Amino acid sequence: MKWKRVYVEITNQCNLHCDFCIHNQREPRFMSVAEFAHVIQEVRPYCEYVYLHVLGEPLMHPHLEALLKICKEQQMQVMLTTNGTLLAKRLTLLQKYPPRQISISLHSFPHQEAALAYLQEVMQAADVLAKTSYISYRFWNLREQQMDRASYQMWEVLAKHYHLDPTDYGKRRIVLGKQIFLSLEEQFTWPSLQAPFVSAKGRCLGGEMMIAVLCDGSVVPCCLDSNGDISFGNLFESRLTDLLASDRYRQMMEAKQRQELTEALCKRCAYRTRFEKGA
Numbered sequence: 199m200k201w202k203r204v205y206v207e208i209t210n211q212c213n214l215h216c217d218f219c220i221h222n223q224r225e226p227r228f229m230s231v232a233e234f235a236h237v238i239q240e241v242r243p244y245c246e247y248v249y250l251h252v253l254g255e256p257l258m259h260p261h262l263e264a265l266l267k268i269c270k271e272q273q274m275q276v277m278l279t280t281n282g283t284l285l286a287k288r289l290t291l292l293q294k295y296p297p298r299q300i301s302i303s304l305h306s307f308p309h310q311e312a313a314l315a316y317l318q319e320v321m322q323a324a325d326v327l328a329k330t331s332y333i334s335y336r337f338w339n340l341r342e343q344q345m346d347r348a349s350y351q352m353w354e355v356l357a358k359h360y361h362l363d364p365t366d367y368g369k370r371r372i373v374l375g376k377q378i379f380l381s382l383e384e385q386f387t388w389p390s391l392q393a394p395f396v397s398a399k400g401r402c403l404g405g406e407m408m409i410a411v412l413c414d415g416s417v418v419p420c421c422l423d424s425n426g427d428i429s430f431g432n433l434f435e436s437r438l439t440d441l442l443a444s445d446r447y448r449q450m451m452e453a454k455q456r457q458e459l460t461e462a463l464c465k466r467c468a469y470r471t472r473f474e475k476g477a
Contacts, residue, residue, distance in 0.1 A: 205408065220253075225414070250276060263295065337353065
């Protein structure tokens with residue numbers, strides 16, 4: 199079995215409190231260096247791309263250099279997702295251990311104070327990091343293909359910096375420069391057990407194309423299971439091979455072959471409909 203990606207949540211803590219985020223409902227935690235090394239050793243046979251993301255701001259981790267060093271030693275490609283607020287502070291480290299890609303969630307800031315000053319600092323850091331990493335700005339706050347006023351102001355600054363027409367944002371992916379891109383998407387709602395029922399059938403990539411390991415060691419099918427509602431077990435206590443042989447994982451995968459969803463969270467996830475034909 200091979201996955202396209204494995205998400206590893208090195209912390210569930212964040213330095214922002216954005217209104218679109220589901221926010222952490224678990225005990226605040228940083229994954230230790232030893233725990234992270236164990237996780238990488240376990241997932242390495244299944245995937246070469248490790249995404250440092252579920253909840254939390256990974257650049258807050260106090261031992262980030264040690265984690266990046268482990269990935270380099272184990273020949274794991276790092277994909278980093280950040281809100282960008284700590285990019286300048288971590289610039290030297292990210293040049294020393296360059297991730298393959300750094301995704302910067304610009305939709306974190308349109309309604310924050312000093313948003314434009316933040317964006318200027320982010321762009322300066324991104325331009326430097328683009329020499330060693332791919333940079334993907336994320337603007338995932340469209341509503342019916344449109345931005346609100348605050349978001350559009352930020353987009354105008356971004357477009358001016360990269361010499362683009364600010365009225366042209368109809369594409370999902372825009373090339374801004376060498377190794378620098380912009381990803382535009384509709385805003386989505388995080389799935390939760392309290393969310394409205396969507397359907398019991400459909401396509402879902404969780405567990406099939408990816409898994410996620412939360413900072414407490416819980417193994418879940420995807421990066422949207424932010425509360426660990428579909429845990430196959432704990433990677434700090436069991437081998438990954440044993441967790442993948444569990445009844446819960448096996449039944450989920452067998453049902454997926456029939457495009458049936460066995461888990462309550464999956465039945466309430468609207469994000470997965472983006473992958474269904476005609477969605």
